[in-house]
Amino acid sequence: xxxxxxxxxxxxxxxxxxxxxxxxITIKDITDGCGINRNSFYYHYSDLPxxxxxxxxxxxxxxxxxxxxxxxxxxxxxxxxxFVLENKTAVxxxxxxxxxxxxxxxxxxxxxxxxxxxxxxxxxxSGDLLSDxxxxxxIRYYKCVCFGVVMDWLDSGMHSDIISDFKRLxxxxxxxxxxxxxxx
Numbered sequence: 629x630x631x632x633x634x635x636x637x638x639x640x641x642x643x644x645x646x647x648x649x650x651x652x653i654t655i656k657d658i659t660d661g662c663g664i665n666r667n668s669f670y671y672h673y674s675d676l677p678x679x680x681x682x683x684x685x686x687x688x689x690x691x692x693x694x695x696x697x698x699x700x701x702x703x704x705x706x707x708x709x710x711f712v713l714e715n716k717t718a719v720x721x722x723x724x725x726x727x728x729x730x731x732x733x734x735x736x737x738x739x740x741x742x743x744x745x746x747x748x749x750x751x752x753x754s755g756d757l758l759s760d761x762x763x764x765x766x767i768r769y770y771k772c773v774c775f776g777v778v779m780d781w782l783d784s785g786m787h788s789d790i791i792s793d794f795k796r797l798x799x800x801x802x803x804x805x806x807x808x809x810x811x812x
Contacts, residue, residue: 634672636662638683641676645718650676650725680727684734687711692741697749704746705794708738708774716786723782732779739774743767 640661644653655676659669673679695707712719722731747767751758758766781790800806 645721649721677727681730688734688737691738701798702795704742708742739771743771
């Protein structure tokens with residue numbers, strides 16, 4: 629029953645976050661939304677930030693566990709922002725709140741995992757034997773790119789189609805051989 633109660637609390641908060649900002653949500657709103665009392669909430673969570681942290685970490689774990697192989701850089705970005713696309717308003721409310729660092733931590737974690745899988749997959753398929761330190765530098769670079777693209781998109785209010793924009797960016801980089809140009 630405990631896991632069902634926690635799931636109900638999490639779902640209640642996500643529903644509320646899709647309707648209004650965090651600073652307009654009370655513990656009473658959450659408990660009313662899932663039909664429990666305040667004591668039950670505090671039995672499972674010490675406060676609202678701990679609930680938000682569990683939600684974003686649970687979502688990060690889902691994404692990490694569901695991504696066994698990433699075949700393209702576009703798929704890489706799509707995997708990193710899947711929860712965001714499903715819950716745009718809720719994520720914007722977290723992003724624009726004092727709890728923003730919780731979401732940033734989630735995004736870093738997801739970007740690092742997905743980037744590691746993507747880079748390792750490419751290098752494995754190519755037969756390239758990079759040193760571990762060089763591989764780590766490459767992963768860190770692309771993790772920062774992914775994180776930066778998503779954060780910029782969030783900062784601009786998610787008004788653009790990030791997947792289409794990123795796909796076009798990749799096409800431009802391939803067409804004009806930007807990586808080759810930058811590395812000369």
